[in-house]
Amino acid sequence: MSVNSGASKESVTFTDNSTGKSFNFPLLPGTMGPKVIDTRALYGETGHFTYDPGYTSTGSCESKITFIDGDKGVLLHRGYPIDQLAEHSDHLEVCHLLLKGELPTASEKEKFEDGIRRHTMVHEQINYFYRGFRRDAHPMAVMCGVVGALSAFYHDSLDINDPQQRMIASFRLIAKMPTIAAWAYKYAIGQPFIYPRNDLSFAENFLHMMFATPCEPYNVSPVLAKAMDRILILHADHEQNASTSTVRLAGSSGANPYACIAAGIASLWGPAHGGANEAVLTMLTQIGRKDRIPEFIAKAKDKNDPFRLMGFGHRVYKNYDPRATVMQKTCHEVLDDLGVRDEPLLELAMELERIALEDPYFVERKLYPNVDFYSGIIFRAMGIPVSLFTALFAVARTVGWVSQWNEMISDPEQKIGRPRQLYTGATPRDYVPLHARG
Numbered sequence: 001m002s003v004n005s006g007a008s009k010e011s012v013t014f015t016d017n018s019t020g021k022s023f024n025f026p027l028l029p030g031t032m033g034p035k036v037i038d039t040r041a042l043y044g045e046t047g048h049f050t051y052d053p054g055y056t057s058t059g060s061c062e063s064k065i066t067f068i069d070g071d072k073g074v075l076l077h078r079g080y081p082i083d084q085l086a087e088h089s090d091h092l093e094v095c096h097l098l099l100k101g102e103l104p105t106a107s108e109k110e111k112f113e114d115g116i117r118r119h120t121m122v123h124e125q126i127n128y129f130y131r132g133f134r135r136d137a138h139p140m141a142v143m144c145g146v147v148g149a150l151s152a153f154y155h156d157s158l159d160i161n162d163p164q165q166r167m168i169a170s171f172r173l174i175a176k177m178p179t180i181a182a183w184a185y186k187y188a189i190g191q192p193f194i195y196p197r198n199d200l201s202f203a204e205n206f207l208h209m210m211f212a213t214p215c216e217p218y219n220v221s222p223v224l225a226k227a228m229d230r231i232l233i234l235h236a237d238h239e240q241n242a243s244t245s246t247v248r249l250a251g252s253s254g255a256n257p258y259a260c261i262a263a264g265i266a267s268l269w270g271p272a273h274g275g276a277n278e279a280v281l282t283m284l285t286q287i288g289r290k291d292r293i294p295e296f297i298a299k300a301k302d303k304n305d306p307f308r309l310m311g312f313g314h315r316v317y318k319n320y321d322p323r324a325t326v327m328q329k330t331c332h333e334v335l336d337d338l339g340v341r342d343e344p345l346l347e348l349a350m351e352l353e354r355i356a357l358e359d360p361y362f363v364e365r366k367l368y369p370n371v372d373f374y375s376g377i378i379f380r381a382m383g384i385p386v387s388l389f390t391a392l393f394a395v396a397r398t399v400g401w402v403s404q405w406n407e408m409i410s411d412p413e414q415k416i417g418r419p420r421q422l423y424t425g426a427t428p429r430d431y432v433p434l435h436a437r438g
């Protein structure tokens, strides 16, 4: 492969060694990050596909929303660094930024927040939908079902070709997701559903719906609300990760937004992705004591053992996860503010982090703590049950999903997503009748 740059656009040349033929492909520049090789004409010109399981070297779309430089530990939303947003902004402002492209002016902010507030309730019939689930259902199972079912309730926002309907669906999803997640929790513990309170902030209202009961007043702690808001910001979007790519792929066929976000929730659930926050807590509980850490580090390094150190490693970040840095700080702040001293799981987590970061296995592979390593400890300190952790991630990520989905639908280059494959199965053979099969 050679790179050609001259007066005309940059390109790369590949030579097919079997035929000696050379092919030229354009190099496309972004505003930041490495240039990409435009291989759209590859099959037509060469008769070959690319092979890239896990899309480790494949750009699937053009996007203006989020930028990550994994080597430098940089995460920008619409150009703004994540640590500045976490420090100075609030979740709904970040939602405006992601969805609409800019930080809102004061009047835009008020209008946006009002718009979200109008959609926090769910159709009353959804109440009955919950009752079909077992009480011990995992909240993510309930979320997949209820969010998918929204398309059966909101028929006036299903036309993906109408930008206004797309925006209404986006507002509904951002606004209703906390209600849906809080109700999944209430249903599991057998308490009455708590309706949204629109005089509260997004984070306050979410905590209210989770922890209030009809029998006594519930005052939302400002410390918890602040921590929740920061956690929502830190999880709001993350470029073309598995669940976002799932939303885009599902949406590329023209599927309705509620169905697409339900698909995203399903993808997020896996322990390699959003399910890691729950898995970290389960792992820390399983390790239990500091003197057992070496045993689990050894298991994580053993290729014959499927165990991995949960909350460690990232496909893109090979330096550190900037969200984890803010999350670690937030974790200490929350525990201090709540007066939680000597939290054994935090001490265990910090010791695990220290040992892993000194171990050549983790150092060589650039495996650092990711965002999920600390979020579980904060959630636990806030009194949130472990099984709800990933549902909280889904609440936060909804804005990222709908922003990326809107961007995809408005992209003139958008096509149905349809990867190809390297087939290694049987070659053509004749059908053998049942009686003749040995």
Ligand code: CMC
Residues within 6 Å of the ligand: 054, 241, 271, 272, 273, 274, 275, 276, 300, 301, 307, 308, 309, 310, 311, 312, 313, 314, 315, 316, 365, 367, 370, 371, 372
């Ligand atoms: N513990 C032990 N070994 C690991 C770990 C881990 N957590 N993560 C990666 N490795 C090893 C892996 O075995 C491989 O070793 P080798 O080169 O000897 O075969 C090497 O590191 C590269 O790993 P990989 O699986 O090729 O990397 P990936 O980019 O495909 O996977 C990951 C990224 C996040 C899925 C993986 O690091 C992992 O499973 N981590 C634990 C789960 C986790 O914390 N997920 C949350 C990610 S951040 C939030 C989110 O995206 O939702």
